[in-house]
Amino acid sequence: MGFWAEAEKIYYFMKRDIISFSTYKTNIAILIATALFGALSFAFLGNSAVSQAVTQMYNMDFTTYLIIGLAFNSYLTQSLTLVQKTINPWALEEVLVSPTSLRTFIVGSSLWGFIWSTAVVAVYLLIGVLFFGVDLSINVAGTLLVLALGVGTFLGFSMIGAGILILTKQGDPVTALITIATTLFGNVLFPPQVMPPLLQAISYILPQYYFFTSIRLMLTGWTILEILPNLLVLALMFAIIVPLGYGVYAWCLKTARKNGTLSWF
């Protein structure tokens, strides 16, 4: 099966999701309102100690720091559950008996979610720029590179979570753990450097830290070369987590098929 044939399948997965999504009009309104209020309310937060640390480390004001953090946190949080949303057991069986590869299925089922998340990020940033004086100087290539690495890494986590969910049927510890770790240690709401050294160490082993550091710098005028060490660490984590996630998902799916529990939910 050629590339274009697979791309066309992915397009139809996305088309299906867009049509379904567009019928939930109330939900769309709530999602947009949440993004709006989230950006507005969190932008007022901040204490002087954190603000100073942010200014020193990133050369940006705390509001800019926070809005970028919140915008991309929603992006990553949504990415984290994208694969899980595709495992409606009945729809899963119907797709698995079709001549469609697992890879196309995962990418196709996730694509619309990413596009929608991108729109939500745009809303956050737009509010920041219009109402809070957020000053953006976007390095487009660098931003896309960081996004690809960050989203790919989170998709890897999402596949691990979804795989576990296929086996356990209810709840997966991976998603919960990653969400908590992102909020506390992920450099979303405050830089880890304001925490005690032991807790800082946790941040440095998480891809979230490198993602949020890199994306902030790419949106505020830094060059790729200037953040290369961060990017390399993120790329290394991407190279480990994506194949690991795919492997775990494929293994869990295979195990559920072998045990005949795929449609048990």
Added chain:
Amino acid sequence: MQNEYAIQTVNLTKIFKTKTQATSRRFTPRKTVAVNAVDSLNLAIEHGELFGLLGPNGAGKTTLVKMLCTLLPPDSGTAKINGYDIVTQQMDVKRSLGTLFSVGERGFFWRLNGYRNLEFFAAIYNVPRQKRRDRIMEVLRLVGLEKNAFDLYQKYSGGMKRKLSLARTLLPDPPVLLLDEPTVGLDVISSRNIRDFVQQTVRETGKTVLYTTHYIEEAAQICTQIGIMRQGRLIACGTPNEVRGLIKTSELIYIVVDQISAEQAEKLRSLPSVTKVSDNNDYVVGNQKGFCLELKAVDQVPAIFDFLYKENIKLVNFHRVEPTLEDAFIELTGRA
């Protein structure tokens, strides 16, 4: 070269491991029990055949269908669809198959209309883009949903949902169809429409159909071959008549006579060919009452007539009752 059989299984086996339930409040370790859902199943279905697979709940019919469509890997044995192995040639198997699951309506997207649902499945089943629209409308017309093509799926009735499942199964025009209980839960008219449609499809297109059902007479009505499964094994296979014949150990003969004395009835009971005689003249044919005899074989009937003639008993009515497929099913699946 076309493979001899459209569907062929050799010693196909699927074992599920389940844990035993706790029987008391005190801690007792739960044991793992192996259940042979499909047990060394050998099946050969020729091209263009409409094969009905019958069996009580838990007989292994759905497990077999799920293995054939590559959803479940077998534990041992092999199976081929259109000559392709279900383990090593999965993509070829998937291209050769259309599968309808017994809960197929849940595999659709409720916020999309019928046409958009089929458009999605046409794409993932590699229906060429240029032909896609025509093909979707063609299958919708075939199942009688053309007028409802652009209605939201969530507004479809149960029968319409099942018809759309059938349309999806036919969409890529596969040579082999696996239909797992396609009429379950449907009203009489919808069931009949689907049966007629399946029969017509086989007749006109030469497709091979494996049709699982609980409804015995449904299978007898449309299938050219029938298999009966019990505890994962195929315990009977053949044409509906052949399967009926498997339990043809005795014949039921209903005889209505004008008058018969208790003494004559006793003599009738003692005849070597008679296995059972009803106690009373309680068998009713029209407005007549009579006896019901059970004979070892139909060729014993002349001996009975001879007896009636000698005893000067006037024969008013006579007919022979064939065992139904349902009788065969109950006897075969109920055997220890």
